[in-house]
Amino acid sequence: MSNYLPTDLVLEILGKLPVKSLVRFLTVSKSWRSIITNPTFISSHLSNAKNRTLVHEKELHSFLTIAENGPFGTFNSSSKLEFPFKSDRTFRIVGSCNGLICLSDDEFLDSSQCSIIIWNPSVRNHRVLPNPTINPKTPHFVVLGFGVASHAYKVVRLVYCMKPNDINSSFMQLVEIFSLETWSWRKWSGVDFTPPPQVFPTTTCPSVFSNGVVHWLSEDDSFRCSSILAFDVGDEVLGEVMLPDELAACVYESLLMLRIFVIGESLGAVKYDRGNTSCDVWVMKEYCVRESWTKLYTIRLLNVVSRVIGFWRSGEALLFLYRQGIAPYTDRSVRFCLVVYNPDTRQTKDLGIYGSGCFYVKSYVESLLLLRIGGELIQ
Numbered sequence: 001m002s003n004y005l006p007t008d009l010v011l012e013i014l015g016k017l018p019v020k021s022l023v024r025f026l027t028v029s030k031s032w033r034s035i036i037t038n039p040t041f042i043s044s045h046l047s048n049a050k051n052r053t054l055v056h057e058k059e060l061h062s063f064l065t066i067a068e069n070g071p072f073g074t075f076n077s078s079s080k081l082e083f084p085f086k087s088d089r090t091f092r093i094v095g096s097c098n099g100l101i102c103l104s105d106d107e108f109l110d111s112s113q114c115s116i117i118i119w120n121p122s123v124r125n126h127r128v129l130p131n132p133t134i135n136p137k138t139p140h141f142v143v144l145g146f147g148v149a150s151h152a153y154k155v156v157r158l159v160y161c162m163k164p165n166d167i168n169s170s171f172m173q174l175v176e177i178f179s180l181e182t183w184s185w186r187k188w189s190g191v192d193f194t195p196p197p198q199v200f201p202t203t204t205c206p207s208v209f210s211n212g213v214v215h216w217l218s219e220d221d222s223f224r225c226s227s228i229l230a231f232d233v234g235d236e237v238l239g240e241v242m243l244p245d246e247l248a249a250c251v252y253e254s255l256l257m258l259r260i261f262v263i264g265e266s267l268g269a270v271k272y273d274r275g276n277t278s279c280d281v282w283v284m285k286e287y288c289v290r291e292s293w294t295k296l297y298t299i300r301l302l303n304v305v306s307r308v309i310g311f312w313r314s315g316e317a318l319l320f321l322y323r324q325g326i327a328p329y330t331d332r333s334v335r336f337c338l339v340v341y342n343p344d345t346r347q348t349k350d351l352g353i354y355g356s357g358c359f360y361v362k363s364y365v366e367s368l369l370l371l372r373i374g375g376e377l378i379q
Helices: 007-015 018-028 030-036 039-047
Strands: 051-058 063-066 077-083 092-097 101-106 116-120 124-130 140-150 151-162 171-179 184-187 208-211 213-219 226-232 237-241 260-263 266-272 278-284 291-299 306-311 317-326 333-342 348-354 359-364 371-373 377-379
Touching: 018 030, 030 039, 051 092, 063 348, 077 333, 092 140, 092 151, 092 359, 101 140, 116 208, 140 208, 140 213, 140 226, 171 333, 208 260, 208 266, 213 260, 260 306, 306 359, 317 348
Parallel strands: none
Antiparallel strands: 051 063, 051 359, 063 077, 092 101, 101 116, 116 124, 140 151, 151 171, 171 184, 208 213, 213 226, 226 237, 260 266, 266 278, 278 291, 306 317, 317 333, 333 348, 371 377
16 A cells, blocks of 8 residues: 555645644655745735734733634633743733744833744744834834735834933834844835824723734824824834724823724724723724724623723633732742633623733734744745
8 A cells, every 4th residue: 555645635635734844744754844935825824813812921021822702702722922032121012923923022122122023822932123223312113013925024213312412302213123034124214294193002992903004002192082093004104093982082191091902803993981980892894984883881890800802703801800819830829810701691700820920911812933944934
């Protein structure tokens, strides 16, 4: 009996295997290695990847992935991702696209000293970006975003620096883009807003990637109206997504009252009341159409220390609540837990995931991107 397997059959079998198995099978034969490292196969495998939810507990340096499964609040597996290196610094997730996670330790560091990292935990490889080129000497703040368009992965860096000798203390906006394809920074020369909207720092209001666009919660220079600043990754155009009046008016204490998210496949927002006793969940049903913003439901918050941190792909909200427990994969006693909220029954379910309260949620898939073999990076 022949041991030969037709190439089409091998492709079909390998295409259904998880990344961990494919990495292990690289040493089976030269032909298998050639298939697995082929860009066409990598792209095809990615298109069939199952979506998972990435949960980052910042204080514990903990990364978990959760596979959603069917009925409310259930998942069939969770797994811990090993942080790629040891560091005393605290990293946050800038964004997650097709298995690549962008990290930065910019929360407590000067922008010229912080690191930006692209990490694929599935293939256990990461790369540190070279230093940015825009580092003003005048007072400034920086926001970051990460996205992809037409297989081109980019980190966008918005720098707001105080104009020198300006008695009004106004800011000017500088933008640079890092391309993973060329592995270099370049200054963006697009048309700017006049005056530019002031963007809330992403360490407090994280950026959101949806519809090929990176979004940041922003406000106008008069601090009277909130909106969403949008950067189209493919066309490299800055624009503005308008909020409905009820959300646009959330300027006073808006860092606490308003957040933006991806809900299902759409851009969404969560608005809290002043007493933090409830929050409204909104979604923009037609992208960039202000009139399509719709309030989906209201969540009555169970205690004062509770916040929405993300959504299942099915649209159910994820919240953290004050509750004593043990962090997963550790023996540390912590004070907060993750629950999923069902808007139909208004019930919550404890997911058994505990932490110190600094939770962040992003979508995640396993992929072969950033695969390295014998020192050679496979694009």
